[in-house]
Amino acid sequence: MNLENVISPTNVAILGASNRKGSVSNAVTLNILRSGFTGKVYPVNPSSDEVLGLKCYESILDIKNVIDLAVIITPSRVVPQVMEECGKKGVKGAVIISAGFKESGEEGKLLEEQVASIAKRYDVRLIGPNCVGIINTSPNISLNASFTKGMPRHGNIALVSQSGAICGAMLEYAKVKNIGFSKVFSLGNKADVNENDILEMLADDASTKVILMYIEDLVDGRRFIEIASDITGEKEEKKPILAMKVGESPVGAKAIVSHTGALAGSEEAYNAIFAQAGVLKVETLEELFDYAIAFAHQPIPVGEGTVVVSNAGGPAVIVADAAARYDLKLARLDESTISKLVNTLPKTASLINPIDIIGDADHIRYENTLRVALKDPNVNSCIVVVTPPVMLNVQAVAEAMTRINKEFPEKTILSSIMGLTGYEDALKILDENKIPQYAFPESAVRTLAAMQMYGSWVRRPRTGIRLFDVNREIVRNVFSKVRQEGRNYVYETEAMHVLEAYGFPVPKSMIAISEDECAKVAEGIGYPVVLKISSPDIVHKVDVGGVELNLRNAQEVREAFRRIMQNVKHKMANARIIGINVQEFLKNGKETIIGMKRDKQFGPLLMFGLGGIYVGIFKDVSFRLAPIKELSAYNMIESTKASKLLSGVRGEKPSDINSIVECLQRLSQLVTDFPEIQELDVNPLLVFEQEKGCKAVDARIVIS
Ligand code: ADP
Ligand code: MG
Numbered sequence: 001m002n003l004e005n006v007i008s009p010t011n012v013a014i015l016g017a018s019n020r021k022g023s024v025s026n027a028v029t030l031n032i033l034r035s036g037f038t039g040k041v042y043p044v045n046p047s048s049d050e051v052l053g054l055k056c057y058e059s060i061l062d063i064k065n066v067i068d069l070a071v072i073i074t075p076s077r078v079v080p081q082v083m084e085e086c087g088k089k090g091v092k093g094a095v096i097i098s099a100g101f102k103e104s105g106e107e108g109k110l111l112e113e114q115v116a117s118i119a120k121r122y123d124v125r126l127i128g129p130n131c132v133g134i135i136n137t138s139p140n141i142s143l144n145a146s147f148t149k150g151m152p153r154h155g156n157i158a159l160v161s162q163s164g165a166i167c168g169a170m171l172e173y174a175k176v177k178n179i180g181f182s183k184v185f186s187l188g189n190k191a192d193v194n195e196n197d198i199l200e201m202l203a204d205d206a207s208t209k210v211i212l213m214y215i216e217d218l219v220d221g222r223r224f225i226e227i228a229s230d231i232t233g234e235k236e237e238k239k240p241i242l243a244m245k246v247g248e249s250p251v252g253a254k255a256i257v258s259h260t261g262a263l264a265g266s267e268e269a270y271n272a273i274f275a276q277a278g279v280l281k282v283e284t285l286e287e288l289f290d291y292a293i294a295f296a297h298q299p300i301p302v303g304e305g306t307v308v309v310s311n312a313g314g315p316a317v318i319v320a321d322a323a324a325r326y327d328l329k330l331a332r333l334d335e336s337t338i339s340k341l342v343n344t345l346p347k348t349a350s351l352i353n354p355i356d357i358i359g360d361a362d363h364i365r366y367e368n369t370l371r372v373a374l375k376d377p378n379v380n381s382c383i384v385v386v387t388p389p390v391m392l393n394v395q396a397v398a399e400a401m402t403r404i405n406k407e408f409p410e411k412t413i414l415s416s417i418m419g420l421t422g423y424e425d426a427l428k429i430l431d432e433n434k435i436p437q438y439a440f441p442e443s444a445v446r447t448l449a450a451m452q453m454y455g456s457w458v459r460r461p462r463t464g465i466r467l468f469d470v471n472r473e474i475v476r477n478v479f480s481k482v483r484q485e486g487r488n489y490v491y492e493t494e495a496m497h498v499l500e501a502y503g504f505p506v507p508k509s510m511i512a513i514s515e516d517e518c519a520k521v522a523e524g525i526g527y528p529v530v531l532k533i534s535s536p537d538i539v540h541k542v543d544v545g546g547v548e549l550n551l552r553n554a555q556e557v558r559e560a561f562r563r564i565m566q567n568v569k570h571k572m573a574n575a576r577i578i579g580i581n582v583q584e585f586l587k588n589g590k591e592t593i594i595g596m597k598r599d600k601q602f603g604p605l606l607m608f609g610l611g612g613i614y615v616g617i618f619k620d621v622s623f624r625l626a627p628i629k630e631l632s633a634y635n636m637i638e639s640t641k642a643s644k645l646l647s648g649v650r651g652e653k654p655s656d657i658n659s660i661v662e663c664l665q666r667l668s669q670l671v672t673d674f675p676e677i678q679e680l681d682v683n684p685l686l687v688f689e690q691e692k693g694c695k696a697v698d699a700r701i702v703i704s
Contacts (some may be wrong), residue, residue: 008170031145031508074128087216112129112191127193138185156210157208158183161186163214172210183205186405213242241277258702264607268623269602294414314354315387316385319444402429402433402435470503470673475674487536498670509583527564529554531583569578586688589688594669659694660694663685678704685697
């Protein structure tokens, strides 16, 4: 339902308005009155006749005019009654600032539920309770219905914060940094309106260009991905979303048998959600604002390729290092650009990007160099680094940047005048001309890298969710047998059948129960083979000496059989033994792992990583929520270090990444089709050279 009335009301009632200095309700009332609100304000409080010079009503029902928004700051225990009256009055939205609800314990939780259900009954959209309030800086509304300090500067950034205290602190910080906001929402306990509702509204809000979020938890990850990816990548007017996520939701205490289960925590789930939504995750508030200013004031780079212009070698090196660290793509300058620069710059200048125009550079040299560099078709953005020697007119450099900024409106320009004081005039010019300035060049690099990343998200190829022809019947039968036997652990052989039914390539294999039979089966499969113990009681076969690899003839098979039986007897005397799994031995495969853990809150979380026995040590893994699109599967692989290994190092042939992508998509379909699958590991998934595919040689599944 529409939140427009909540954030852009004409008439506002303040329930619990108060004259008492120092109280929250007094602060909110003052803020509303002083913010220059363009509508009418109606204080309501049965114990006053007048609040801050305005007539005060005993009940909202006594007001004759229509009320769009009720701001509630009464004690929590009277909120249900107040809400009931708001409902009867027909208000469209309410912001409950009062605390004393869910956050305060069981009683408060019940009170909150009661209030929410009253609001629902009357179709009132509810923000809070236990929040700081909302702000709309638009000149034709100008409403500060919160208890933050004063009205923020008007701008094009929307702020959505779950924490009230952080919301207030961010607004204070922004004030110092001259950052302007379009709208501010403090969400509090999210009894009704949550981040997804706010995002839906901001998607089409013309006054908002960038969205900042401070998130403690998401109510619905799947919906968040849908709404946010629409905003960041699909809408006509795309908007970057920058999010800071704090706090960890508790991890389920259930026993975990898979690697995926052990590695897939709540942080991984959130990272997956942000990646799939095109949301840029930041780690600190400083980073959040560094990015926000740039996104709000400069264009998104239309391609990769940054040029750095500096007047000293040291900072140029810092920038080059930071570029490697944050993955900022520096531009390779065109031959013609370089020859133009050769003609104008001193001999000692360094023309390899980062360009060092050396210490005696004046503003004219800066301007000329920038003009030549930005004309280069390989350059889409630039960072101007200035270490100010006394003779440099920094203000003139700032003016030069301003001219360049106007000349190249489609190219991104960030400034790094290195120094904290003494350049106020220059900084003022940059601020007025919307050129973001960073005292440290690393911050500029990190910011621009984030902008490049967002640019590539916007330009990314669009793919869909692939569905394969699979055999659900087989899987259903396997699972019902597992259940009938009172288990939730699916035996390895059964798990392999499940994978096969979903089109995973698996090695030739067969269970044998005696030494003779093993030799016979091996003959049929063809040497070399692998023997593996098959037991419902043995989860990690290598650990008990239950795997023998690369057996080349009947003799070796027989010896291996005896060794395995002996090892198992020795290490797990009571293990029930089904037999020995004879498998074709696969050469030259790289070990990867793919898996899934069903997250309590968000559902199936897929994992990809470097597999084998070191998976738990290196933790080189990535996650996405299923179902995944084809591109997500590629990105899962791309975002691990293993991807470098798979793309071929030191003359090695590249691995068949496409076949992993396909397996990930098949896995996505499997875990979507069968919600009873709680945990699943394919470890290893052996991947061969390009065009030669991959094979799942070991699997583990737990169902509910
Ligand atoms: P575990 O229960 O110990 O995980 P696996 O079946 O995964 O047992 O086997 C352990 C290791 O042996 C694998 O990680 C892989 O390196 C190797 N391996 C297993 N099966 C094969 C096979 N068919 N071909 C080649 N190597 C294999
Ligand atoms: Mg294994």
